[in-house]
Structure formats: structure tokens, C-alpha cells
Amino acid sequence: MTLTTALETGYAAVNGLDLYYEVHGEGQPLILLHGGLGSTEMFAGILPLLANEHRVIAVDLQAHGRTADIDRPLSYEAMAGDIAALIKHLGIGKAALMGYSLGAGVALRAAIQYPELVAKLVVVSTVFKRDGWYPEVLAAMAQVGAASAEPMKQSPIYQTYARIAPRPEDWPVLLTKIGEGIRKDYDWSKDVGAIRPPTMLVFGDADAVRPAHMVEFFELLGGGLKDAGWDGSGMSSARLAILPGMTHYNILSSPALAPTVIPFLQRAES
Numbered sequence: 001m002t003l004t005t006a007l008e009t010g011y012a013a014v015n016g017l018d019l020y021y022e023v024h025g026e027g028q029p030l031i032l033l034h035g036g037l038g039s040t041e042m043f044a045g046i047l048p049l050l051a052n053e054h055r056v057i058a059v060d061l062q063a064h065g066r067t068a069d070i071d072r073p074l075s076y077e078a079m080a081g082d083i084a085a086l087i088k089h090l091g092i093g094k095a096a097l098m099g100y101s102l103g104a105g106v107a108l109r110a111a112i113q114y115p116e117l118v119a120k121l122v123v124v125s126t127v128f129k130r131d132g133w134y135p136e137v138l139a140a141m142a143q144v145g146a147a148s149a150e151p152m153k154q155s156p157i158y159q160t161y162a163r164i165a166p167r168p169e170d171w172p173v174l175l176t177k178i179g180e181g182i183r184k185d186y187d188w189s190k191d192v193g194a195i196r197p198p199t200m201l202v203f204g205d206a207d208a209v210r211p212a213h214m215v216e217f218f219e220l221l222g223g224g225l226k227d228a229g230w231d232g233s234g235m236s237s238a239r240l241a242i243l244p245g246m247t248h249y250n251i252l253s254s255p256a257l258a259p260t261v262i263p264f265l266q267r268a269e270s
Contacts, residue, residue, distance in 0.1 A: 011067075014085035015078070020066035021059045021086065025051030028119070029095040030265065031083060032058040033103025036178050037157050039065025039164060042100065042252060049258040050098075053266060057095070059086065061106065063174045068166045074177040076186075080109035087117045096265055098122035100252055102178075111199070112191040121199040122261050125207055125248050128220065129187035132213035137248075144179035146172045192220045200239040200264045202257065204246030214240065239264055 008023040022040060024047055032050070034042040040058035043050075050056050061079050063069035072078060083106060087095050096119045099107030104126035111118045127133055133141070149172035152158050162168045199221050203214050218224050223238035241260045243251060251257065 012086050012089040014089055015082050016070050016072070017062055017067060017082060019059065019062075019082055019086055021057050024048075024056045024058065025054055027054045028265075029090075029092045030054040030056050031086070031095045031097050031107075032056060033061065033083070033097065033099035033106050034059075034064065035101035035103055036182070037064070037152075037161070037174065038102075039160060041065070041160050041164075045253050046258050050262070053262055054096070057086075057090070059083065061103065063170065063177060065161070066164050066166065069170055069173060069177075074181040076105045076109040076181075077113065079106040080113050083107070083110045084114040084117050087114075093117075094119040096120040096122070098124065098261065098265075099126070100124040101126055101248065102182075108188070108192070111195050111197050112188065115196040118197040120265060121195070121197045122202065122264065123199065123217075124202045124257075125204065125209060125251050127209055127213055128192045128217055129189060129213075130185050132209055132217070134208055134210055137208045141179070141182045144175060144182065146176045146179075148179075149175045189220060192217065195221060198237040198239075198264075198267075200241065200261060202241045202243065202251070202260060204248060204251045204254070205242050205244050206247045207251070208248035214242070 011018040011020055030050060032043050032047065034040060039060050043058055047056060047058060060067040062074060062082065094117055097107040097110055104123045107121060108123055108128065111121045158171065161171060201214065201217055203209055215224065218238060218240040221238035222236040223240055226234055228235040243254050243256050246254045
């Protein structure tokens with residue numbers, strides 16, 4: 001599946017990267033951040049719906065899609081810095097961020113590190129500490145590396161990479177860096193509790209994230225701590241959505257995803 005025709009495409013020279021981005025639609029800016037090994041193409045199903053309401057800026061992260069790699073590890077913190085630099089490069093002041101999986105971790109770190117640049121945050125299918133994933137997911141992450149590069153060449157995600165990457169021969173390097181990054185332990189509990197931008201969490205009910213972790217995540221953001229009351233006055237600014245019949249691997253194709261996040265993105269904040 002391909003995306004709708006972009007109004008604009010370009011490369012932003014930020015932090016030593018030539019960071020690829022494309023712009024769809026008009027309105028308040030919304031930056032989309034894809035999952036690991038993916039690219040802007042991951043959002044093909046939902047992007048046209050989002051672009052009806054927003055100026056959507058879809059980004060290919062370091063070493064992904066059309067953005068060539070540089071001599072730097074793949075870390076959430078560094079990639080969050082790239083997104084902050086992109087916001088400044090584009091001169092858009094603030095932007096809403098919506099990320100999926102790896103991209104959700106990057107969006108989360110951007111909200112933590114650069115709250116003044118983030119208007120709202122939508123986190124789709126990721127964790128705030130590493131043990132939020134199921135044990136079998138962590139075991140699979142442990143196997144990601146150069147050795148898995150050749151078998152994965154049979155996958156659609158590689159076929160997209162080979163078609164659009166500036167250096168398709170870097171595929172094993174990407175697998176190596178991704179593997180090293182996702183095996184590092186982290187716990188952002190204290191950071192999440194201090195997040196300022198209004199935040200929505202979205203998961204599938206058959207996600208790779210443990211349900212107890214989803215609830216803990218929501219509570220750290222101030223959600224679900226008490227009854228909101230008959231008039232809703234006790235409700236926090238955080239939102240939690242669990243989409244039925246969705247997994248970590250197909251949540252972006254859920255027909256419920258766009259109708260879930262768009263009202264949150266459009267909501268006026270007091």
C-alpha cells in the first residue's frame with residue numbers, strides 16, 4: 001500500500017542526519033513516527049484520515065526508510081533529539097506527536113526531553129520500561145541482529161526497505177543497531193509521571209504489552225486514579241484506549257484507530 005500524494009517532501013539536515021519527511025494535508029501539525037524497521041509507509045491506512053484534519057508530517061527515523069544511517073547508535077533519546085530539531089527546522093513552534101512501537105518510544109522521549117515543543121502525544125503500542133513487554137517478546141528481541149538480516153529478506157518490511165532505502169546493503173547494520181538498542185534496559189517511570197503534554201495511550205487487547213503495564217502507564221500519567229464524578233470534573237487529561245481484536249502487529253490497520261485518536265487531537269485544552 002502506498003501513501004496519498006504528499007504536498008511536500010524533503011530532507012532536514014539535523015544532528016548530522018539528512019532526515020526524510022513528507023507533508024500531507026493542512027491544519028495543526030502532527031508528526032507521525034513509524035515502528036522499528038519500518039518507514040512512513042506503515043501509516044498508509046491511517047494517514048489520509050489524519051491528513052483530513054491536520055498537517056501531517058511523516059518521518060523516516062535514523063537508518064530507516066529514506067533516511068540514511070550515520071555513525072551513531074539507535075537510541076530513543078538521540079532520535080527524540082532529531083524530532084525536536086525537525087520541529088525547529090520546519091519553524092512550526094509546537095507539534096502533536098503520534099508514534100507506533102519504536103516511534104512511540106521516540107515520541108515519548110521527545111515529550112519528556114522537549115515538552116515545550118510537543119502540543120499533544122499519542123503513544124501507540126509501546127512501554128515505558130522494558131519489562132512491560134511479555135517475556136516471549138523480550139526473548140524474540142534478544143534474537144534481533146545481523147544473523148536475522150538474511151532470513152528477514154523474505155518479509156514485506158524488507159521489500160519496502162530495499163525499494164526506498166538509499167543504501168539497501170545497510171540492512172544488516174540496521175538489524176544490528178536495532179537489536180542493540182532494544183536489548184538495553186530502561187525505566188522511564190519518573191519521567192512519565194512528569195510529562196506535561198496531554199497524552200493518549202493506545203493498545204490492542206492482544207498486544208505485545210502486558211495489560212497490567214498499560215494500566216500502570218495510564219496511572220503514571222494521572223489517569224484512572226479516582227472516579228471522574230457525574231460531571232467529569234475528576235477526569236485527568238490522559239486517555240487510554242484499548243482496541244478490540246488488535247495485536248501489536250496489526251493495530252495500525254484497525255478501523256477504530258483514526259476515530260479514536262482524532263477527537264483527542266482536536267480537543268481544546270483548558
